[in-house]
Amino acid sequence: MNRTLVVIPHLNNLAGLQRSIADIDPDEHVDVLVIDDGSEPAPAECDIAPYFRGRGNLWLESFPVNRGIVEALNLGVNVAQDNGYAFLARLDAGDRALKARFAIQQAFLEKHKDHVLVGSWVEFIRPSGEHLFHFRPPESDAKLRRALKQYNPFIHPGVMMSVEAIGRAGGYPVDYPALEDWALFLELKRFGKIHVLPRVLLKYEVAESSISSRRRREQAASKVRLLWNHFDGTPGAVVGLVRTFMVYCFPRHILNQLKRLVYR
Structure with missing residues (x-):
């Protein structure tokens, strides 16, 4: 058994799921758990297993009906705990893990045992593969802790x-939908400490059918509650609430255009 379990929730995007699994580098020492959340029709393991070339095992767990992303993710957490995995990595159907992404992140966490979370820079793309922008959040623990008061870095x-x-x-948690x-x-x-690796390790597909696109207003309402519950009165916390109201008011395509101008 490998030390890292990659958890991929899935709902009605078999082609994207197959593409994401196929993009996992053949030299990656990871196991992969796909959790189908009530797709119609439901995929079978034979629909996805041939696409996995990594050095590990792949298996499928399926809910007979849609239970929601949180329940699917927590099933992945339970499987990781019950089977003694040290690390849980995430990937979504349609997104592309770049070469050695999981090995790089695992090596970081094994070397820096005081860290509990590591991300990376990310390239945002359209479903066609067209580049939209790069997301380059800060790297250090201190800067990331400040950033979390305003947005999710x-x-x-990834x-x-x-x-x-x-x-x-x-x-x-179940208290903050989306x-x-x-x-x-x-x-x-x-x-523990948190970190972002200053290199692009994921291509993130922005699709109108994605959860973040379909549930933007639900996300905005959750953000208000989340930021308020963690509000400490600092300028950064105030900025976080203002940003949330902007997300609530502006359409997704306008925000993407603004991000393209800011991040490029």
Whole structure:
């Protein structure tokens, strides 16, 4: 068994799932768990297993009906805990892990045992593969802790986390719909340091059918609650609330255009 479990939730995007699995580098020593959340039709393991070329095992768990992303993710956490994995990495159907991404992140966490979460820079792309912009958040623990008061500097399908720390945090919370990742990261930093590797290790597909696109207003409402519950009165915390209202008011395509101008 490998030390890292890659968890991929899936819902009605078999082609994207197959592409993401095929993009995992053949030299990666990882196991992969696909959790189907009530797709119609439901995929079978034979639909995805031939695409995996990594040095590990791949298997499929399926919910007969849609239960939501949080329940799927927490199933992945439970599997990681029950099987003794040290690290849990994330990937979403349609996204592309670049060469040696998981090996690089695992090596970092093994070397820096005081860290519980590591992300990377990310390239945002259209489903066609067209480049949109690069997301380059700060790298250091101190800067990331300040950033978390304003926005989420970690792209969820691009992170790797300590399984032990996720357990101490209580898994993915259910109180912040469509924002369970940010809420978890805010808890994880209580148990160790956090870091972003200054290199692009993931291509993130921006699709209108994605959860972040379909549930923007739900996310914005969750952000208000999340930032308010962690509000400490600092200027950064105030800026975070203002940014949240902007996300709530502006359409997704306008925000993407603004990001392209800012990040390029």
